[in-house]
């Protein structure tokens with residue numbers, strides 16, 4: 001997949017809302033989730049007021065179609081704002097999504113490669129993922145390991 005990857009900016013917040021929606025795992029055969037779901041506080045905290053200190057990530061675009069197709073981002077979610085993948089107050093949480101028609105073509109791998117090559121200063125990263133989401137394999141390939149499990153979701157961490 002011929003894609004261009006660049007750092008996220010403040011202007012990318014609308015696309016991050018779309019990516020947050022796309023990152024929600026829907027098992028095969030299940031109905032699509034309503035789009036307003038990302039406005040629930042427990043989800044909105046991943047994107048709301050993008051550009052806070054420590055916010056960091058990359059956007060992938062299709063070089064030929066000139067369209068944004070995926071994003072990866074880190075945000076420190078602590079205190080009342082703790083996310084699903086909280087492990088400690090120094091570990092930001094990773095979110096990633098690629099538009100459905102572009103999945104399985106290496107875009108997610110390129111986004112993770114960029115982020116991990118330029119994460120400067122961050123000694124650890126965590127994430128939350130459904131236990132039956134195929135993305136678990138992708139995260140394991142990049143050195144994430146399961147640190148806890150609850151119901152059907154896993155918390156993974158990379159040092």
Ligand SMILES: CC(C)(COP(=O)(O)OP(=O)(O)OC[C@H]1O[C@@H](n2cnc3c(N)ncnc32)[C@H](O)[C@@H]1OP(=O)(O)O)[C@@H](O)C(=O)NCCC(=O)NCCS
Nearest residue numbers: 022023097098103104105106107108109129134135137138
């Ligand atoms: C997870 C995701 C970002 C990976 O990006 P991608 O461009 O599809 O990934 P790549 O092509 O670089 O790598 C392939 C790996 O991605 C994962 N993957 C591929 N298609 C996927 C899909 N439809 N859903 C979830 N994971 C998928 C698998 O781990 C796959 O590895 P495998 O071939 O060993 O099974 C992307 O598939 C996606 O947006 N999925 C839906 C949302 C999601 O699950 N986000 C993660 C929430 S924690």
